Amino acid sequence: MRLLLDFVVFSFLVSSTFAAPAKECAYKIKEEIASPPGWTKRSKAPAGHLISLRIGMPQENFHQLEKQLYEVSDPAHERYGQHLSKEEVEALVAPHPISLSAVNDWLNGFDLKEEDLVRSPAKDWITVTVPVKMAEKMLDTTYHIWKHTASGDQLVRTTSYSLPSNLHAHIEVIQPTTIFGRFRPDKSMISIIEDAPATVVSDGSQISAGDSGITVDASCNTTITVSCLKQLYNAVGVVGSGASSIGITGYLGQFANIQDLQSFYADQVPAAVNSSFTFESINGGLNSQNLSQAGGEANLDTQFAFGISSPTPATFFSTAGSPPFNPDTTTPTNTNEPYTDWLDFILKQENPPHVISTSYGDDEQTVPQSFAIRVCAGFAQLGARGVTLTSSSGDHGVGDGNPNPATQECFTNDGRNLTKFIPTFPASCPFITSVGGTTHIPEVAVSRFFSGGGFSNYFARPLFQELAASKYIASLPKGTYAGLFNPNGRGIPDVSAQSDRFRVFVGGRIESIGGTSASSPTFAGFVSLLNDARIKAKKPTLGFLNPLIYSLGVSGFNDITVGHNSGCGTTGFNTSVGWDPVTGLGTPNFQKLKEIVTSF
Structure with missing residues (x-):
């Protein structure tokens, strides 16, 4: 294939x-x-x-790498879980x-x-x-x-x-x-940053999470904590054993502050106090511990991914480099997208983390297709080696990177200036698990900002997604958004998680942060716990996740059927029963997924 x-x-x-x-x-x-x-x-x-x-x-021989990637990632194949070594992958892409x-x-x-x-x-x-x-x-x-x-x-x-x-x-x-491309903090998918209360007030009352039968502390409808996420996604009392590993990527001077992490742990994960993460510098990337330089994005990502998966060994990667050119400086300026520098580094590592989340991206059309394909091929190499990659689907619905839907200009940049929905990259790469956003309890597609979704113009729809996406497209009223999206493209996102009102410590302050920035590290944290369960059962890590979740894993997700993702002057796509280009397959039910992934 x-x-x-x-x-x-x-x-x-x-x-x-x-x-x-x-x-x-x-x-x-x-x-x-x-x-x-x-x-x-x-x-x-x-x-x-x-x-x-x-x-x-x-x-x-990339076609051979791709073939083997699908074999080791398909739970119906006899080679499932037999991930390739670094050397085997390198031989196939040489x-x-x-x-x-x-x-x-x-x-x-x-x-x-x-x-x-x-x-x-x-x-x-x-x-x-x-x-x-x-x-x-x-x-x-x-x-x-x-x-x-x-x-x-x-x-x-x-x-x-x-x-x-x-x-x-x-x-x-x-x-x-x-x-x-404009790979910068306002493209990192954070949408809401507000001051948050010093404490979370709970009267002990519970609210229903919907058809799952799960109940959640009522305070979780106003503030999201690690406890809320574990309640909502059926993982109360689940902690890592240290057998698995998890990583977070950081770019553009976004620093993860350890003092803030300790405050977060004291507030939400007391057992993790005095634990931290390994720091990896790429191309001179820094991680300043000056509280005034603490990054909202980096702190959100590390606090929730590492808090959910604790005490799993954790790594924060800081990659230096920023595309904008400064004509007033005499120092060399690296004008590549920095995630390619991260790829260079991680592909050289013998033992990269088992799951890695990123919350940065570009409008797909601003990344030349030839380059996007090669970067995506790098992600495939990691998947073949047993690494799960998750990525935010974006915060602007079907629109471009303009955070104000009313002023989005959704035009092609090919000289024709056609009106088109604008998918995001690298979320559109089929070898990444793209994560959309939900809010409230019971969950609906996020409405304060909009869960990025749609269909890639660069990547054909993968076979693992064909049934689910084709069914959705067939359900659309005839002519809906004709010409605005590629009906044969890879659908975005694959899954979703909560993405609003996350309680984060930043520079000594408590802030409420929202965006699919929050949903990707959240989902990665639960994948890490699933890896932990598989390792304890003497099974290999999950690796490239998509073939599994679109087959055996479907029943392990809470379907989201309310909401849409506005953009480009439209209401965007609607959620539906089953997969949709707003919330994907839905949000995780950990215990169901654990039962599935430890059964084979």
Whole structure:
């Protein structure tokens, strides 16, 4: 089964070699985009500005990796749970020697030596840092400084680049070139930050959680705590044994404060007081412990993911780097999306955490499809190794990143300016479990902000989701949103969890935070507990989760049938019985899921 689009077919590599050195071949456009809406071209980029080019070569046997990924992730397959080793994965994504030779010759033509290059373990990526002047020669292009009209952010980018014609078969993508994503804190899916009461007041009364038969403390309808989540999702008294592991990604100067974590534990998870997490710095990423620099996003993610799964070993990854270009600084600026730097790091690790959550993303269309496919392939490598990845589905319904639905401009950036719903990436990658948002008890799709959802324009609908998504689309009244979404695309999200009024400690203050930022680490925390149950039963970790949850796991979710996800001047999609592009399959019932995942 082939999910990713436009991968190069390699049969020609067996019988052919490139005909001439790269310098003797005419350049031909490799990738070209229209001028991105909302951005204005300013001046030429400074010739001496350093830019880190990431060169992605074709992964010759990715189709084999994908096949094996589905085999080890499908509970009906005899290979279920037989995850691949780091070395096995690297062998499957390694480029063909002819591609390596062709690209090496091309780089040598610019006097770039091996010591100038940084290669990924599988050698499918090469990173080289060069001045803009050299990058322009290498790619036969001109870089400019582009300014985002609404925010003032600036990027060094081009709208077209070329390669020698004989290299097109040996290089899939080079970035940063045509990527105009805005990977920044206001894209990190946090929607609400408010002061919260010093204490949670409970009179002991209970409210029904709905058809599950579960009752929850009434205070949980105004404030969400770890206790509320464990009550709501049928995991009261469940704690980790330390057998599993969990990780949280942090970007853009979002620091997880340990003092705040201790305050959170004292308030909500007393048994975890004096425990902490392992800190991993990537590309010089920091984790300042100055209370004034505590990050709402980082604290939300770590406090709830680690609080739910405690005492599971936990890791916080801080990745340095930010796309916006600062013309007033003389220091090198890494203008790649920082999650690719995180991928570089995590794929090198022998034992990455068993489940990892991220709460950051971009509008899918701002990430060139060729680049999105390669990043998604990196997530597939982690899944094949037994790592579960969860990601926020977004906070703007079917709309773009504009937090005000009334002013969203949902237009394609391909030069045609067509009105379209805007899915998010990396949530649209089929190898990630995308997590939408709910609120209130009984649960409904979140309404104060909007659970991101819809259908990918880049990734075809995977087989594991075909039945559920096709049934939903067939239920839509004829002509509903015709032309506004891709009816054959991968559906978003896969599942949901509470995402509003989370009680978080930030910089010594107590705040109420909402967003699918909250739902992704919450769901990851419960997946970690499921991994713990499987390990105790002498079974392997869950790894890539989606084939399981869309088959045997369906009965382990609380179906959400009230709500919608407005955006683009519409009410968006409605929830329904079964899967829907608002809340996915629903929210977890831990005990049911535990029974399912320990039964095979």
